[in-house]
Amino acid sequence: MSVNAPGLLGHATIASMIKTFQQAYRFVLERKVCTVFGSKDSPYPSLWDHTDLPEEKPKAGGWSPRVVAVWDWKTRIPQTYPDKVFYGKVPGGDAALIEMQHFRRVHYPEVFQPVRELDSLARDVYEMIRLAPDYTGPLRNRAIAELGCTKSQFDTALKKLQVSLNIVRSNDPQLKNDFWLPMSEVHLDIVRV
DSSP: OOOBOTTSOSSOBGGGOBOSHHHHHHHHHHHSEEESSOOTTOSSOBTGGGBOSOOSOOTTOSOOHHHHHHHHHHHHHHHHOTTTEEEEEOTTSOEEEEEHHHIIIIIHHHHOOOGGGSOHHHHHHHHHHHHSOEEHHHHHHHHHHHHOOOHHHHHHHHHHHHHTTSEEEOOOTTOOSOEEEEHHHHOTTTOOO
16 A cells, blocks of 8 residues: 655655655656656646655755755756756746657657747747857847847747757756757757758
8 A cells, every 4th residue: 555645746655755866767767758846737747746855945054955856866867868868848848857768759749849930039049059059148148139138038038949849958967057059969860850
């Protein structure tokens, strides 16, 4: 008999709660698609809801052990297993980890939207990334200066490019912040022209 863990959406049992990197990795492989922090409207399970680590912030300050772990896993899993796990955003904008075969066979064919079908700002930001891949901050500053957009408009365009599967975050473990590349530079075998 399994006992549901309190506060969960009925998806996990106490015995199946995640506490380690390897458990988080297996969770992604088993669930095929999982969001990082989740949202009430998401049809996918989340690492956050299935992680059994304290949520209380340390008395000395900083993030809780749960936030630290989930934040680490969302970056380190696709860096450690780039042929097994894709990191991106699903429709609705939630950050997600997707098992790679599911990404290739199901997610990409169902979700991909050509950049030419996106609004002009998203197309312009895509061109900036295509010509000179960069970190979010410098890219945002260039877009604001060259395209005359606001921070919010840029952030929306960047999210659209991720959801539509036109750009992807680099999995290079030496890069500590989000560095954006065209999807074709990372997954040429999957990309539709």
